[in-house]
Amino acid sequence: MSNAPVLPTDAVQAPAPTAAEAPAAAPGVQIPARGLTLEQLMVERVSAYAVSDRPRELIDEGLDKLFKSVVDDLTRSYGDLGKAIKEALAAAMPAGVSDIFELTRYNALVANQLKQRWEASAVGDQLLQQANKSIDAVLSGDGLVKGEVSLQELLEAFIEDNKERAAEERWSAPEIRFEESDTYGPTLVVAFDPEPEESHRGGGLRSSRRRYDHELKHRMQIRITDETRPAPFPHHPVIRVGEVYAATLDDKKIALDMQIYTPWEKQLAALYFGNAKLLIDCDADDFTYGFDD
Template sequence: MAAPQQPSLESLFTDRFKAFFASARPAEILDAGLERMLTDISKELFSCQGSFAGEVKKVISKALPGDLSSVIELPRYNDLIANAMKQRWAESGVTGDMLRRVNADIDEVLHYDAIPEFVSLTQLLESFIEVNQEKAAEKRWHVPHVLIREADGIGGRSRYIHVFFDAEPELAYRTRMNLHESTRTETEFANRISVQITGNSDRGFEYGKVITALIEGEPIGRNFNLARRWQKLMAAMYFGAAKLIIDCKESDFSYAP
């Protein structure tokens, strides 16, 4: 009986190639290679020495106000940009470890700058007044309505200060709303900041962290249309680590030039 004929090297390669490409291995190898490629591209793209990182920094610099040297301005404002970028990546379908690496690279790029620690309530409200100065002149408003209230937490262990402010003066508001006896309630203010007091400055002013905020009638978590400086300052405190210094009284503000 003749010995069985051994397959040729060519037919052996052909059979193994067919079997290999019919399996799941080619897709796995391509996926692994694609992930390595995208990871390397991402790291190069978001590297602090890379050209893209430089462009991101330019965009952030343009978004920030020009007077950054004036003690306070948008601490952690780049967090908003980072969150927006991360959301774009998540919506693109990138998942798992790749998404985690991209997010880490975004954090590395966008946290290169020093972060001021305090925001002045005086400067925040003055910025708010400046935005509404023209409207106030048209309507002959003399003062904005600013209300500062103090409150103790449960058991007196924490202390809070709530700041309410609105461009429209109280008298004008009551006239417009036909309120003859009652006054505007705290819930009717367009803007609010609630602060948990954590200490005192070297000038004796109390300061603390912002725990809730309302901008133009919307909770800050739902309002990302932050075009004005005072709005960005509020976002800096709510989303970041900056603390608000209570360095003024309700009667300190007016629309007077």
């Protein structure tokens, strides 16, 4: 007779839970089938990855990097597209770049546009007159680049600018020289300096030799044109017209970033940058500081 304990009928071992009763997996987590080998598991996961959206995302990212690299190479200055853009820009530039600096026409255009806007706004006559007066004041006088500049007026303004120092130094006249040449067509070099030559040569340790034209502080190189203006007085020569193609202020080639303040400097800038015409209406020995008059 067996000595094994007799279990009560209500203590019979419960059967294993069915698949329906098994605990659910966390959302998004797939439980691999039991009994799969590592090779079978890899095949399953690769197949699942291949049909997902992730490969498409990676391909798009790679294409983005590829195209960005190609565009960067093309648009660099040494790339094909960069060279083509440079050539296109060069071809688009005006034949006469000096037209960009045609400030006389620019000033007139600005004035006309402002006046038209005032008139279109239908303001009162008194206000309109005051607005036009203000516009004319801003775009006239020293601020306006003229189409023609008198060489005599320019040099007289230069003398006026240096008159105070000339009085202190007892200078009688500035050093002004005209040098004409026909080597490469008719040209004129106007060199001028506030200090006269005799003062420069007699100043103690200074050189006793005469200064060369290029050693004077300011210079203009002028191309003489065929254009002329009538003589101002009977029996006087006609006024020749020239174009300034090079200029020097205070021993430095004139440039856009120069600090230009005085009226004669503005006139010189108008001749060089604004392509204004120079009226050659004087001689080099016409000028003094006026102390001996």
